[in-house]
Amino acid sequence: MVDTILEAAAGVLAERGYAGTSTNLVAERAGVSVGSVYQYFPNKxxxxxxxxxxxxxxxxxxxxxxxxxxxxxxxxxxxxxxxxxxxxxxxxxxxxxxxxxxxxxxxxxxxxxxxxxxxxxxxxxxxxxxxxxxxxxxxxxxxxxxxxxxxxxxxxxxxxxxxxxxxxxxxxxxxxxxxxxxxxxxx
Structure with missing residues (x-):
């Protein structure tokens, strides 16, 4: 799960930059709930x-x-x-x-x-x-x-x-x- 979230975060960050990245976008890209992201990472x-x-x-x-x-x-x-x-x-x-x-x-x-x-x-x-x-x-x-x-x-x-x-x-x-x-x- 952590690897999936990190891969999604890397993709969103590369495409949108820091300002355009959010935990909601990372969750969406990873195919998990935002709560799952917050379970491992408290913030961007x-x-x-x-x-x-x-x-x-x-x-x-x-x-x-x-x-x-x-x-x-x-x-x-x-x-x-x-x-x-x-x-x-x-x-x-x-x-x-x-x-x-x-x-x-x-x-x-x-x-x-x-x-x-x-x-x-x-x-x-x-x-x-x-x-x-x-x-x-x-x-x-x-x-x-x-x-x-x-x-x-x-x-x-x-x-x-x-x-x-x-x-x-x-x-x-x-x-x-x-x-x-x-x-x-x-x-």
């Missing part, structure tokens, strides 16, 4: 929070899958695989991402400190950096992981929502990887 904002966490959970699963598929010989190889996977995952629901990123930048969405999935992403990036610590310039691995997480998040969102004209996705992916590697000063 809680639906948006849940969609954000669902998205963060999907991104955590993407990173976990990439880093869990066996060793890559280089840090760059790991970063390339992460960027490629994040780009592919973000291209699945670009209209929803556009609403969540552009219409709601000041909305009180969960922060990385509050989101279990965002915390998990930060831990996995930190673990990757710890494995390659001798190859990178920044010494504070926790801060570096946070910076890398933010670089990836903002650049991938920008690439999907407002890609620069005239560049293919593989070229943009390489540019994102180069930005991350440049920050790391990887040897």
């Amino acid at each position: 904002d809680s639906l948006v929070h849940a969609l954000h966490e669902r998205h963060a959970g999907q991104m955590f699963q993407v990173i976990e899958a990439v880093l869990g598929t066996g060793p890559r010989v280089t840090l760059r190889g790991h970063i390339e695989a992460i960027v490629r996977a994040l780009m592919a995952a973000h291209l699945v629901e670009p209209r929803l991402h556009r609403v969540l990123e552009q219409e709601l930048p000041f909305f009180d969405v969960p922060k990385a400190d509050d989101s279990p999935s965002d915390k998990g992403i930060l831990v996995r990036i930190r673990q990757l950096l710890e494995l390659h610590q001798a190859e990178i310039v920044p010494q504070d691995v926790q801060l570096t992981a946070w910076v890398i997480q933010r670089i990836l998040e903002s650049m991938v969102h920008a690439a999907v929502l407002e890609p620069p004209p005239g560049f293919s996705m593989p070229v943009i992916e390489r540019a994102i990887v180069d930005a991350v590697m440049g920050y790391l000063g990887a040897r």
Whole structure:
């Protein structure tokens, strides 16, 4: 039931934006009563929070899958695989991402400190950096992981929502990887 409601909310939000979304429309799209929506989500904002966490959970699963598929010989190889996977995952629901990123930048969405999935992403990036610590310039691995997480998040969102004209996705992916590697000063 929760998944059905969230899918309906994602569809309505993508089509109508935040202002045009209501729990009544979500219930109608989900084929359930509005009371059923309220049973799991007390208001529209809680639906948006849940969609954000669902998205963060999907991104955590993407990173976990990439880093869990066996060793890559280089840090760059790991970063390339992460960027490629994040780009592919973000291209699945670009209209929803556009609403969540552009219409709601000041909305009180969960922060990385509050989101279990965002915390998990930060831990996995930190673990990757710890494995390659001798190859990178920044010494504070926790801060570096946070910076890398933010670089990836903002650049991938920008690439999907407002890609620069005239560049293919593989070229943009390489540019994102180069930005991350440049920050790391990887040897």
